[in-house]
Amino acid sequence: MTKIKFCGLRLKNDVLLANEIKPDFAGFILSDRFWRFAEDFKLIRPMLDKNIMAVGVFVDNPPDEVIKYVKSGMIDYAQLHGREDEDYIKRVRDSGGRVIKAFKIETADDLERAYLSPADLVLLDSGTGTGVSFDWSLIKSFGRDYILAGGLDPENAEEAVRRLRPYAVDVSSGIETDRVKDGDKMRKFAENVRNITI
DSSP states (O other): OOEEEEOOOOSHHHHHHHHHHOOSEEEEEOOTTSTTBOTTHHHHGGGSOTTSEEEEEESSOOHHHHHHHHHHTSOSEEEEOSSOOHHHHHHHHHTTOEEEEEEEOSSHHHHHHHHHOOSSEEEEESSSSOOOOOOGGGOSSOOSOEEEOSSOOTTTHHHHHHHHOOSEEEESGGGEETTEEOHHHHHHHHHHHHTOOO
16 A cells, blocks of 8 residues: 655644544654744654654755754654765665655656665655646656655545555645645545555
């Protein structure tokens, strides 16, 4: 079954909703220049259900900062959304961290770079929190597990899973109303993904 990742959690209520719906992954943005920055991460992280993987999302943070989060046990995965290269990824992995590397997909060359990444998982996206999907026809027989992101919402999640069979689907803006996580949209998204029989 395709796994579910809710991203951009930043409030106590976001975590409580996640605990109720039980996605496989919960993403917290830990780069402070983004509006979804989880300013109270250290307070809300302990509230997260222990069966949900906590993902720290970073964009060109110094590697030592990411490694500090890894070693603290506060995150299960470090998701890298910037210009982090292979050496950066290997440093985080050598520290004991698991890495998700995000790739903006526009051409077949972008997919090739994602395929060759030393990250534990790759995330295929249209950008950084754009809320817009990329051309899914670019993904034909991608030869490794990946997380599909970009423009997903409760309405198109089912089609995405049926067509592409990704390892996981990632959603942030698609489960928000007026920049706040919307419990009804979160529940519907999860329901639509989980109801698919493959």
